[in-house]
Structure formats: structure tokens, C-alpha cells
Amino acid sequence: MKKIPTDTDVDIELFQDDFKDIDQEFIISIVSIFKIAKESKEIGFLFMTDDATYAYGDVICEWLSLEHDPKRPQQIDILNDKKIIQVDSGNEFVVVLTDDGLVYLASSDDSEWQTYNTLQLITTGNDRFEMIACGQHHLLLLRQDGTVFALGDNEFGQLTGNSESSYDTVVNTGLNNVKIIACGEGHSLALTNTNEIYSWGRNEDGQLGLGDTDDRRTPSLVSFPDGSINSQIKNIVAGEWHSVFLLEDGQIFGCGYGQPPINNNEPNAKVPTKIPIENCQSMACTNYLHISLALDHSSHYYEWGRLNYKKLLPLKKLDGQLKSFAAASAAMVIESPITFGLTSTIYVFDLHDPISFIQLLNNPDNYDVEFVIGDKRILALKCYLKMTSKYYKRMFSGDWQKDNRVTIHDYTYDVYYSYLHMLHTGRIRIKQYNIFKFIDLANCYGDKRLMKHCQTFMQKLINQ
Known part of the structure; x- marks a missing residue:
């Protein structure tokens, strides 16, 4: 070790x-x-x-x-x-x-x-x-x-x-x-x-x-x-x-x-x-x-x-x-x-918003859905995700409405956790090696806020 x-x-x-x-x-x-x-x-x-x-x-x-x-x-x-x-x-x-x-x-x-x-x-x-x-x-x-x-x-x-x-x-x-x-x-x-x-x-x-x-x-x-x-x-x-x-x-x-x-x-x-x-x-x-x-x-x-x-x-x-x-x-x-x-x-792009619902993320005492990524999982509440994201509102009103396990294949644990962390705290850290995964996720989930952060990070990188 x-x-x-x-x-x-x-x-x-x-x-x-x-x-x-x-x-x-x-x-x-x-x-x-x-x-x-x-x-x-x-x-x-x-x-x-x-x-x-x-x-x-x-x-x-x-x-x-x-x-x-x-x-x-x-x-x-x-x-x-x-x-x-x-x-x-x-x-x-x-x-x-x-x-x-x-x-x-x-x-x-x-x-x-x-x-x-x-x-x-x-x-x-x-x-x-x-x-x-x-x-x-x-x-x-x-x-x-x-x-x-x-x-x-x-x-x-x-x-x-x-x-x-x-x-x-x-x-x-x-x-x-x-x-x-x-x-x-x-x-x-x-x-x-x-x-x-x-x-x-x-x-x-x-x-x-x-x-x-x-x-x-x-x-x-x-x-x-x-x-x-x-x-x-x-x-x-x-x-x-x-x-x-x-x-x-x-x-x-x-x-x-x-x-x-x-x-x-x-x-x-x-x-x-x-x-x-x-x-x-x-x-x-x-x-x-x-x-x-x-x-x-x-x-x-x-x-x-x-x-x-x-x-x-x-x-x-x-x-x-x-x-x-x-x-x-x-x-x-x-x-x-x-x-x-x-x-x-x-080099990172940092966003600071005065909101925090971090206690609702990865709380083993209060969750009704788990995102499974490889051998790891992320715990969350459907009701909060539906309030904060149109994508999750559609997701948990459809086929996954009663499903408490969602397997994620297209994104790594770090990228997906960072996205959920942003939804709960208003903060995200975008890095050079994961910027394109965040752009892909923003497109897939129709998240304009995440896409704006990616654009800001890219502009900062170009300026440097």
C-alpha cells in the first residue's frame, strides 16, 4: 500500500x-x-x-x-x-x-x-x-x-x-x-x-x-x-x-x-x-x-x-x-x-453561490435513489433533483419513477459527483483534463448553467 x-x-x-x-x-x-x-x-x-x-x-x-x-x-x-x-x-x-x-x-x-x-x-x-x-x-x-x-x-x-x-x-x-x-x-x-x-x-x-x-x-x-x-x-x-x-x-x-x-x-x-x-x-x-x-x-x-x-x-x-x-x-x-x-x-474555475444543500447528497440516512458508477455509488433525493434540474424532473417522472438505482455508464465517478455537488452547493471545479466531459454532460442534460461555466473556463484558459 x-x-x-x-x-x-x-x-x-x-x-x-x-x-x-x-x-x-x-x-x-x-x-x-x-x-x-x-x-x-x-x-x-x-x-x-x-x-x-x-x-x-x-x-x-x-x-x-x-x-x-x-x-x-x-x-x-x-x-x-x-x-x-x-x-x-x-x-x-x-x-x-x-x-x-x-x-x-x-x-x-x-x-x-x-x-x-x-x-x-x-x-x-x-x-x-x-x-x-x-x-x-x-x-x-x-x-x-x-x-x-x-x-x-x-x-x-x-x-x-x-x-x-x-x-x-x-x-x-x-x-x-x-x-x-x-x-x-x-x-x-x-x-x-x-x-x-x-x-x-x-x-x-x-x-x-x-x-x-x-x-x-x-x-x-x-x-x-x-x-x-x-x-x-x-x-x-x-x-x-x-x-x-x-x-x-x-x-x-x-x-x-x-x-x-x-x-x-x-x-x-x-x-x-x-x-x-x-x-x-x-x-x-x-x-x-x-x-x-x-x-x-x-x-x-x-x-x-x-x-x-x-x-x-x-x-x-x-x-x-x-x-x-x-x-x-x-x-x-x-x-x-x-x-x-x-x-x-x-488550474480551476471556481463558482461560489450562497446556497448549500450538501446534507442531501450522499446521506445514508435520507435518500431514495443511488447512482451506481462502477463499484461506487452516490446517494441522493429524487424530490430535490427534480426541483433543481429539468433533466432529473423528466427522468424521475418516467420509467425510473419507482427505480431507486440508476447506473451511469458515460461519465466517471469524479465527473458525475462534481455535477451533483454543483446542484447541491452551487460550486464546481472544472479542470483541463475533464472540461470536455463536463461539456458533454451539459449538452446531454440540457444544463445551461453548467455549459456557461465551461465556456467561462475555456475563455480563461485561452486568455492565459
Whole structure:
């Protein structure tokens, strides 16, 4: 199982201040992006186009013996013809995983990694990896057979064992059958295929979730407060001194520094503690910040923790119609948004109408029709669809009047869900790769409003 993407896509205009000097022609060619950063300074960016990978920024170009050009990112030749599936970074280093299972690392001259101003392949014989995770000074690698390896600093036991730090030889952690890995500043996490979480490394604030503040040099099993949970674990992430766990049923738990509920006597949870967010679908942390973000199934974003050495923040729902974790990070008064992993970049047309009947869409407690698209379904109410669309009024007054299942063959789940979302909220996101499907749907359903949005998007694209 590869890393669960935090954001499927991000509007590149979020970074317009960072990219103001780059040629517009190049910006349009960017298909994915990763921001390399640390708490004290910005390092730069990695850009992926359809056929190459580029570095942008003084610092990252110096790491790679490239000459920074503010108008044109620099191509990284060693990655030509390689598809990048994950990027992560720590303090003064960045790591890249390609789809052929190879891992590359670049670092500053001042770091212990000593990559000598190149993007250096981490050689491990014939091993192939499917996931990486970076702490501030260490790195975890998940081999395709589920075995976890480590590199870097071992001050707190984050590599496991009492051995010295290892920057050039991978260390076998002894963990097998693992499907997801994560790193905080100095601690490590692993989720197994048997629904078990193991933690090790630094534990000063209870971030290992083991009920105390003692560091661990061997992976230790994390237990939830009631001794068991009735759901599979969907994902694990780590912040600087905390950890967060997401369950398939939408519950979210945290341990370590600043995990809510916060009280004046004990700001740190030493065991996984339930965070009062219902129906959570995704979450995000980074190894150099104390902030956590979460997204629920109603498209609301939440934050908690501490930002820029200010006091601890209680759990807070963020204002506005945010569309990504990167946008949520910008809402926290951060100078430039954070990309929580490799993120696809898009140009989008956004519509904002002051209506919202989103509670009527995909509500398992209140529906009378389901649209079936492949192995997925979308739940809705016929009466609302008939009020908002002439097409659905005809549909549910005819042969399908008593039918509660409608199979959709001509459109993908994403396109059809986006259309129904527009009917319920007044908002739609049109992208370059799906514009023609929306035009086809608008023609087929006789939806003049959708067609107008498609025309507006096309005109904007032509102008750009």
C-alpha cells in the first residue's frame, strides 16, 4: 500500500507569490509540485512535468550543483524519464521515490548525509521500495515486501537499537508486514496489515502513545484507551512532537504535544486520545510544525496545536470554502502554503453561490435513489433533483419513477459527483483534463448553467 495522498490536487495560484518570476509557459506545464521547507527558512520546490523533474530555488539548486534561475526552474537530469510517486523532506535534505522503487537523496553541505551536491541513489542491492517518510534528521523506507528500513540520526532510537547513527548504510528495524510509515521530528511510526501501530524513538511529550515519556529504541505496540477499537486504521501521520491516527469509521485520535482536548494541567496526551471531529476523511501534519489539520466528510477543515511559538490552539474549524490542505495551511497565516507530500497542480474555475444543500447528497440516512458508477455509488433525493434540474424532473417522472438505482455508464465517478455537488452547493471545479466531459454532460442534460461555466473556463484558459 503506497502513501495515501493528502491532497489530490492544489490550485497553483496559491503559490503565485512564490512563482511570480517564473515564465508563464513553464507554470502551465507543471503537473505536480512539492515544497521543500524547514521551520527557519524556505528551501525551494520540486516541479514535475509530463517528462521531467525540475528544481527551483537558491538552496535546492545549490544542493544539486545547479544554477538557480528565477525565471526558469532547472531540470534534474538523473530523473529524466522517471515517474515520481513520492517526495518528502527533513532538515537540510530531500528524498524522492520513483515508480521503479528507487530512492534518491539530496542534502546541504552542512548536513551529515554528505551527498556531495548530487541527487544520490540510496543503494541497497536489489531492494525496491514503495514508501518513504522523513523525520527532521532520519528517514524510513518501506520495502515492497513490507519490511521497514531506516537511515540517519539515532539519538533517540528512531532507527531502532543502540547503534550509532547511520547515514550511508540502511538499518533493518525488524518490522515486517507493514503498509504505512510516518515520521515526526525524532520519532517513527508504522502501521501493519494486521491493524497494529508500532512507535519508537523520541517520546518527551508522549508522542509515541505508550502512556509515558520514555524514549523507545525498539518498536512498541500502541494501545488505544479502551484496549481495542472497532474499526480498521486508515492512516497514520506525525507532527514535530505528536502523532495522529485516522480510523476507517471517521474517528481521529492524537497523542503527544498539544493534542486536544487541551487543559491547563496537562497539555500533552500520552495515549491516543479521541479528537472531537466526526466523520473525518483525511488529515495532515509535517515533521517541523506542531500543527495538525483534518478534513471531514462535509468538506470542513480543522486545525489544532501551536504555530510559530504562540500559545496552544484549541480545536478550531477554519473559515471559508477551502479546497485543500495547502489552502488550509495558508489560512493559518503562514507566509507560503505547505504541500503535505507530492501534490498535483491544476488550474480551476471556481463558482461560489450562497446556497448549500450538501446534507442531501450522499446521506445514508435520507435518500431514495443511488447512482451506481462502477463499484461506487452516490446517494441522493429524487424530490430535490427534480426541483433543481429539468433533466432529473423528466427522468424521475418516467420509467425510473419507482427505480431507486440508476447506473451511469458515460461519465466517471469524479465527473458525475462534481455535477451533483454543483446542484447541491452551487460550486464546481472544472479542470483541463475533464472540461470536455463536463461539456458533454451539459449538452446531454440540457444544463445551461453548467455549459456557461465551461465556456467561462475555456475563455480563461485561452486568455492565459
